[in-house]
Amino acid sequence: MPLDPHDSTPQELPAALEPVLHDVRLQLDPDPVEAMPALRRRLAALLLEGAQAHDFARRLAFIEAGLRLTLHHRPDDSVLVLVQMLSDRQYGYCATHALLAASSCLLVAPLLPIEEPQRGALLRAALTMNIALAELQDLLATQAQQTTAHQREKITAHPNDSVAMLRALGVSDADWLRWVQDHHEAPDGSGYPSQKTELDLGQQLLRLSDLFVARISPRSTRRGMWPQVVVGNLYLEAEASASPLGACFVKQFGMYPPGTLVRLKTGETALVVRRGAKVNTPLTLAITGPDGMLLSIPVKRDTQLPLYAIKAPVAPEELRIRLDLARLLKRV
Secondary structure: OOOOOOOOOOOOOHHHHHHHHHHHHHHHHOOOHHHHHHHHHHHHHHHHHHHHOHHHHHHHHHHHHHHHHHHOOHHHHHHHHHHHHOOOOOOHHHHHHHHHHHHHHHHHHOOOOOOOOOHHHHHHHHHHHHHHHHHHHHHHOOOOOOOHHHHHHHHHHHHHHHHHHHOOOOOOHHHHHHHHHHHHOOOOOOOOOHHHOOOOOOHHHHHHHHHHHHHOOOOOOOOOOOHHHOOOOHHHHHOOOOHHHHHHHHHHHOOOOOOEEEEEEEEEEEEEEOOOOOOOEEEEEHHHHHHOEEEEEEEEEOOOOOOOOOOEEOOOOOOOOEEEOOHHHHOO
């Protein structure tokens, strides 16, 4: 079942994170609206420093602990903030992508036979899988022209390059390195760099999470794909290879993950704020009326009710106002 967004039971963190917990609690605001941008800044700095990153292990442990705690206490709000950040150009793409992919892994892993310490290795793989591509990944998100031959070479090489960079930074965890190496491999052998077909659940979950984030993310050259289309396609792809991952992913995220925008049967535009009892009936907040005018007070709309059923998705580009997420979440 989806994690209870009202569950505030302290999460048991791996012992390796204990040394940074005091700093995390002292320096990181527990509100996801503040915590996620703060974690993004830290992760972006770490990834862009690459092989020159100082104090790599401790800085990454701070980010891991902060993400685990924030996501555990307020999972829906955390996903909402990250999904919204993907379409906000003030945030660089690489680190936001990594945080949402890591969050996806953390949310889905409890439904699979993936336990600690593998969960931690999977989370760190998600955060660092593109360390050798960080600068280019940020550039490509805003680049209007097609990728050049040199850029395509760097893309193809980045799994191997990222592993080499992580080894140079002191990483020796075999699972972590293997999942970074293989995160673009596909069950049908069409992936890269080695066209592998024998892939474990950890690799499959990381690949699925990576694809989910990449596909819903807008670019200068295209809009992001509709989240319900992305989730549905990932489900079908997993089913085709007899993997349980697609069903687990749909169960945890639903067809309309928090942070996505929808148009209701009433004509209102609404923000998805909570996963629902069913995968296609989330709780939303109406933010504009049928006339497209901003509502002075956002109103809860439960899409389980026929009157407020979801009629269509809405692209972030269609909403020409900046949402005050802190104010909105106080209405939930």
